[in-house]
Amino acid sequence: MIYLKTREEIELMRESALMVSRTLGIIAKEIKPGVTPLFLDRLAEQYIRDNGGVPAFKGYKGGRGVPDFPATLCISINEAVVHSIPTDAPLQDGDIISVDCGVKKNGFYGDHAYTFAVGEISASVQKLITVTKESLYLGIQQMVSGNRIGDISFAIQQHAEKNGFGVVRELVGHGLGKNMHEEPEVPNYGKRGDGPKLKEGMVLAIEPMINMGTKNIKQLNDGWTIITADGKPSAHFEHDVAIVDGKPEILSSYAFIEEALKAVR
Numbered sequence: 001m002i003y004l005k006t007r008e009e010i011e012l013m014r015e016s017a018l019m020v021s022r023t024l025g026i027i028a029k030e031i032k033p034g035v036t037p038l039f040l041d042r043l044a045e046q047y048i049r050d051n052g053g054v055p056a057f058k059g060y061k062g063g064r065g066v067p068d069f070p071a072t073l074c075i076s077i078n079e080a081v082v083h084s085i086p087t088d089a090p091l092q093d094g095d096i097i098s099v100d101c102g103v104k105k106n107g108f109y110g111d112h113a114y115t116f117a118v119g120e121i122s123a124s125v126q127k128l129i130t131v132t133k134e135s136l137y138l139g140i141q142q143m144v145s146g147n148r149i150g151d152i153s154f155a156i157q158q159h160a161e162k163n164g165f166g167v168v169r170e171l172v173g174h175g176l177g178k179n180m181h182e183e184p185e186v187p188n189y190g191k192r193g194d195g196p197k198l199k200e201g202m203v204l205a206i207e208p209m210i211n212m213g214t215k216n217i218k219q220l221n222d223g224w225t226i227i228t229a230d231g232k233p234s235a236h237f238e239h240d241v242a243i244v245d246g247k248p249e250i251l252s253s254y255a256f257i258e259e260a261l262k263a264v265r
Contacts, residue, residue: 002175002183004201009108010242010251013177013203016110017240017252019053019103024114025256027073027101029264031116033093037075037086040099045072048103056102056109056180066223074100074113081168081209081217081226081234082113093119096129098236102180109180111205112252113238125212125233131163132210132235135188139206140241143248147198153190156208160188166215168234171226173207176240200243203251207238 005013023044030040048055055072062068069085076084076098077091083100091097100113115129135156142151160167173186184196188208211217213232220227228234240251 002196002202003177004199005177005203005242006201007244009177010201010203010244012106013108013110013240013242014251016053016103016105016108017112018110019048019051019105020101020110020112021253021256023047023101023103024099024112025260027099028114028116028257028260031091031097031118032264033119034090036088036090037073037077037097038088040075041071041073041086044101048072053103053105056104056111062223069224072101074098076100076225076234076236078233079228079231081211081228082171082236084225085222091118094121095119096121096125096233096235098234100236100238107178109176109178110240110252111176111180111238112240113207113236114254114257115235115237127163128165128210128212128233129235131160131165132208133237135159135208135210136206136237136239139188139208140239140248140250143198143204143206143241143243145198145200145243145246148193148195149184149186149198150190150194151192152206153187153195154192157189160208160210166211166213168209168211168215168217170217171209173205173238176203176205198243200246203240203242205238205240207236209234209236
């Protein structure tokens with residue numbers, strides 16, 4: 001069932017989304033060679049708890065035989081697509097990392113992500129990051145009342161594939177609200193006019209996961225980490241978006257990240 005949100009609920013969701021945004025902004029200041037993902041994770045958890053939120057990923061239930069997720073952030077490096085558990089292995093110059101964060105506040109969830117460069121990266125990897133981010137915003141443009149989920153999916157897929165990249169099939173965006181994962185699913189591939197109709201009050205987490213090479217993925221033995229099947233890099237961006245007055249309104253923000261990155265350059 002798809003839950004439509006009132007204006008009041010959307011404003012509460014904006015607070016949750018912006019707490020994630022501010023958390024990612026704090027993390028952005030610290031991302032450099034030699035820093036460990038575990039350090040970033042502790043920083044994020046402290047900020048969230050100090051400001052009245054609850055880390056949404058920590059303790060998230062695993063599947064059969066898989067332990068609950070142990071961290072506040074998913075920090076996925078290079079060929080890791082999503083859901084990687086932070087470690088104490090230092091980041092290296094030339095890495096890229098997807099940092100995905102979730103927060104629960106006021107009974108609602110925020111959930112979004114950004115892919116960062118660590119030091120100097122190659123032009124080809126920078127193109128992957130740029131195209132993935134562009135795909136996100138092209139998908140968001142299609143989130144208007146009367147369109148369908150497939151219109152979002154098609155816009156993302158078309159832009160990624162025309163630039164020669166692979167679009168992950170098995171992992172999708174999702175509805176967001178009092179639960180972190182709600183209906184409908186939002187694939188990053190599809191056909192115009194397919195899927196549920198978009199309506200006023202829908203809130204979606206739209207999140208392209210785009211690979212430099214094959215679209216195919218595999219899961220590591222930890223039960224969480226997803227990597228590309230060919231070992232090539234993957235990028236991931238995510239925003240929380242509501243339909244307000246028939247049009248997309250982004251509840252999360254990359255402004256905190258962008259300000260932080262300018263300050264450290």
